[in-house]
Amino acid sequence: MVLSAPGASTRPGPFFSGEVSVSTNGPVLTCPHCGQTLTPFSLPEAGGWDTPFQLACFNDECSYYVRGWTWMEEKFGAKSSYRHRLDPATGTASPLPVWSPTAIRNFILEADVDVTPANDADVIPGEIRQKGNSK
Amino acid sequence: MAEFKTVQVDTDVLILGGGMAACGAAVEAAHWAKEHGLKVTLVDKAAVDRSGAVAMGLSAINQYVGLRDGQNTIKDYVDYVRNDLMGVTREDLVANIARHVDSSVHLFEKWGLPIWKDEKGAYVHEGRWQLMINGESYKVVVAEAAKNAIGKENIYERVFIVGPIMENGRCVGAYGFSLRENTVYIFKAKAVITAMGGAVHVFKPRSSGEGQGRAWYPPWNAGASAYFTLRAGAEMTCQEVRFIPVRFKDAYGPVGAWFLLFKSRATNALGENYMETRKGELENWKPYGHCKPVPANLRNYLGMLDVMEGKGPISMRTEEAIQKIAAGAGDEKAAKKKLRELESEAWEDFLDMTISQAILWAATNVSPEEQSSEIAAAEPYFIGSHSGASGAWVSGPEDLAPKEYFWGYENMSTVPGLFCAGDASGASSHKFSSGSHAEGRIAAKAAVRYIVNEKVAAPKVDAAEIERMKTEILQPIKTFEQFKGATTQTDVNPNYIRPKMFQSRLQKLMDEYAGGVTSQFTTSEALLKRGLVLLKFLKEDSAKLGASDLHELMRAWENVHRMYQAEAHVRAVLFREETRWPGYYFRSDKPRMDEQNWHVFVNLKYDAKTSEWEMTKKPIVHMFTKPGEPVPAGAGAPALAGRAS
Numbered sequence: 001m002v003l004s005a006p007g008a009s010t011r012p013g014p015f016f017s018g019e020v021s022v023s024t025n026g027p028v029l030t031c032p033h034c035g036q037t038l039t040p041f042s043l044p045e046a047g048g049w050d051t052p053f054q055l056a057c058f059n060d061e062c063s064y065y066v067r068g069w070t071w072m073e074e075k076f077g078a079k080s081s082y083r084h085r086l087d088p089a090t091g092t093a094s095p096l097p098v099w100s101p102t103a104i105r106n107f108i109l110e111a112d113v114d115v116t117p118a119n120d121a122d123v124i125p126g127e128i129r130q131k132g133n134s135k
Numbered sequence: 136m137a138e139f140k141t142v143q144v145d146t147d148v149l150i151l152g153g154g155m156a157a158c159g160a161a162v163e164a165a166h167w168a169k170e171h172g173l174k175v176t177l178v179d180k181a182a183v184d185r186s187g188a189v190a191m192g193l194s195a196i197n198q199y200v201g202l203r204d205g206q207n208t209i210k211d212y213v214d215y216v217r218n219d220l221m222g223v224t225r226e227d228l229v230a231n232i233a234r235h236v237d238s239s240v241h242l243f244e245k246w247g248l249p250i251w252k253d254e255k256g257a258y259v260h261e262g263r264w265q266l267m268i269n270g271e272s273y274k275v276v277v278a279e280a281a282k283n284a285i286g287k288e289n290i291y292e293r294v295f296i297v298g299p300i301m302e303n304g305r306c307v308g309a310y311g312f313s314l315r316e317n318t319v320y321i322f323k324a325k326a327v328i329t330a331m332g333g334a335v336h337v338f339k340p341r342s343s344g345e346g347q348g349r350a351w352y353p354p355w356n357a358g359a360s361a362y363f364t365l366r367a368g369a370e371m372t373c374q375e376v377r378f379i380p381v382r383f384k385d386a387y388g389p390v391g392a393w394f395l396l397f398k399s400r401a402t403n404a405l406g407e408n409y410m411e412t413r414k415g416e417l418e419n420w421k422p423y424g425h426c427k428p429v430p431a432n433l434r435n436y437l438g439m440l441d442v443m444e445g446k447g448p449i450s451m452r453t454e455e456a457i458q459k460i461a462a463g464a465g466d467e468k469a470a471k472k473k474l475r476e477l478e479s480e481a482w483e484d485f486l487d488m489t490i491s492q493a494i495l496w497a498a499t500n501v502s503p504e505e506q507s508s509e510i511a512a513a514e515p516y517f518i519g520s521h522s523g524a525s526g527a528w529v530s531g532p533e534d535l536a537p538k539e540y541f542w543g544y545e546n547m548s549t550v551p552g553l554f555c556a557g558d559a560s561g562a563s564s565h566k567f568s569s570g571s572h573a574e575g576r577i578a579a580k581a582a583v584r585y586i587v588n589e590k591v592a593a594p595k596v597d598a599a600e601i602e603r604m605k606t607e608i609l610q611p612i613k614t615f616e617q618f619k620g621a622t623t624q625t626d627v628n629p630n631y632i633r634p635k636m637f638q639s640r641l642q643k644l645m646d647e648y649a650g651g652v653t654s655q656f657t658t659s660e661a662l663l664k665r666g667l668v669l670l671k672f673l674k675e676d677s678a679k680l681g682a683s684d685l686h687e688l689m690r691a692w693e694n695v696h697r698m699y700q701a702e703a704h705v706r707a708v709l710f711r712e713e714t715r716w717p718g719y720y721f722r723s724d725k726p727r728m729d730e731q732n733w734h735v736f737v738n739l740k741y742d743a744k745t746s747e748w749e750m751t752k753k754p755i756v757h758m759f760t761k762p763g764e765p766v767p768a769g770a771g772a773p774a775l776a777g778r779a780s
Contacts, residue, residue, distance in 0.1 A: 044395045045428040048263035071254050082259055092206050095253040106398050106460055
């Protein structure tokens with residue numbers, strides 16, 4: 001499972017047009033903490049992300065994830081941990097909060113899933129400006 | 136009637152309100168005031184520690200852009216806000232907040248707010264813009280910094296602000312009364328920052344009768360900002376852009392965890408998911424219907440269509456989501472363990488932030504793992520800091536604002552000396568708690584600069600004017616005292632109307648004529664015009680409000696404030712001859728969006744001398760539209776005190 005355009009410097013923007021897609025071709029992205037291949041998981045729309053999925057390490061033996069339980073308990077009194085996450089739109093990594101080993105697993109995407117919204121490709125960035133500028 | 140003493144307070148910067156924007160204003164004003172030898176005073180109708188929408192805490196900070204880590208750009212945030220508001224937003228204001236909001240968040244952390252971070256110091260995000268916090272004492276932490284900055288001796292708590300003091304077209308103070316003792320307050324200032332929140336209970340709430348008082352947004356936000364700015368003669372914007380959240384029905388329990396964490400579906404009575412079956416409807420609202428995320432009002436609308444077709448109720452399929460996750464946990468033993476864990480999380484979700492929903496579940500024998508629960512669109516709210524946009528029309532920053540949006544001082548309204556922040560400033564949605572704090576700081580710095588640059592003189596308010604204000608404030612108590620003996624039941628009297636009944640009348644007419652819950656959020660020109668007739672009667676009767684004590688006097692004035700917010704709303708909805716936010720309100724006589732004629736702001740002004748309203752269109756100038764284009768000069772530069780990281 002790989003990402004066709006990792007770390008792209010230009011973002012797909014709010015009118016996600018499908019430039020980023022899950023594919024079996026291209027470089028394999030791995031977790032910097034355990035080396036396991038990162039897995040795509042779908043993002044609920046209400047989260048505000050402008051891509052339909054991100055990547056995370058779902059290895060329960062990952063040292064980053066394992067240490068996270070202790071860290072969050074000791075520092076924040078929270079019974080939670082985090083997994084290594086990669087945002088395909090920016091290439092930036094950040095902690096993905098999880099409350100249990102199974103959390104977020106129900107969002108994992110299967111290989112070769114088409115995550116491009118079918119009716120989004122015809123949206124032209126800048127359309128708003130052309131239609132409504134300075135009445 | 137009991138004697139009321141009059142206390143006059145002379146200050147330089149007067150901050151009205153005690154929420155996040157006011158606290159941000161206090162911290163920033165204190166810094167710049169010290170440099171220029173100015174005095175800062177804050178007035179709050181409650182207690183700053185627990186004032187405003189963050190009163191009982193939050194479990195996330197909803198606006199953090201992450202500029203220093205390159206997680207997002209200012210343009211990303213502007214795009215998000217513009218799309219959610221169907222194109223109607225002041226991009227200069229949103230960008231200005233977006234470039235400063237991170238520094239407010241860093242201040243919160245410095246002041247002691249626990250923000251979740253990993254072992255390397257990276258913030259733990261809940262959503263793209265959300266940071267997770269241990270936020271039970273979020274407001275207390277922010278309030279403490281504000282109080283320390285300006286000094287407790289300069290803070291007046293439990294003082295209700297009635298209205299503005301004007302001098303030659305400038306705002307030079309505020310008048311109000313104590314909620315604890317018989318005292319009228321006259322605050323005179325060189326600059327005034329209003330940050331008194333939005334407006335709740337203008338419309339009839341879903342929770343009426345035995346549930347009265349419950350609301351999604353704080354019920355104590357009663358339109359004080361709108362009234363203050365309207366009565367000062369300030370131009371207002373987006374008064375039609377109200378917000379309607381979808382929540383668990385009748386107790387406003389949050390739905391976010393169910394959609395985000397449990398991956399739950401919401402379905403109609405036939406088991407259909409309106410987000411799928413109604414997806415084609417989004418074509419009618421292009422280009423915004425194609426945006427990701429789908430604008431909140433459009434998501435609302437798809438569900439409303441099902442309800443209007445008689446396919447309700449809409450239910451959150453909690454049982455389906457929980458069973459599905461549990462089934463995926465492994466063998467039968469693991470599934471049972473997971474089920475218990477999820478059941479616990481479901482209850483905790485409500486106990487954490489909406490206890491009344493947990494009580495309602497308990498009272499109606501709801502087991503979320505066994506049965507679904509009803510969700511519904513709530514009554515409309517006026518909340519410019521969240522997903523609505525109503526507020527004052529304020530100046531943008533010099534380095535970002537186009538000439539149409541700039542008149543010298545950031546966040547100053549069209550009335551000299553009157554600055555607005557948080558729910559009080561319009562067309563700059565999605566500020567939430569952190570953005571409101573940042574905007575308060577922006578407004579306060581500008582207010583000090585206004586005083587210094589313009590060499591503003593101390594206002595003079597003569598004794599006769601003070602006496603007039605005092606008489607106006609206390610009229611409801613005088614009326615009640617004068618006529619209370621005319622009937623044996625003091626609630627029913629031919630000479631006065633008590634605030635509770637007045638509020639019911641306001642809510643009923645807004646509900647029925649301006650598209651409230653029982654009208655399925657639908658209205659029309661004819662209905663709105665009839666609503667204005669009834670509002671006129673109500674306004675006449677507002678002169679006959681009666682109040683038996685200080686608390687009821689507050690209730691009387693709160694409802695006068697709501698009434699002005701209501702009229703501004705009705706007039707703006709009537710003026711905008713289209714439907715642009717169908718999930719917030721629907722004009723049945725103008726059922727489509729009209730980009731050609733209405734891709735504009737609707738602004739209005741109220742003339743307190745003639746009681747006339749002036750409606751205007753203002754252009755929407757887009758600054759951040761083409762993906763990949765560079766951020767305008769200055770958009771990334773820090774411009775506040777430079778003390779924040």
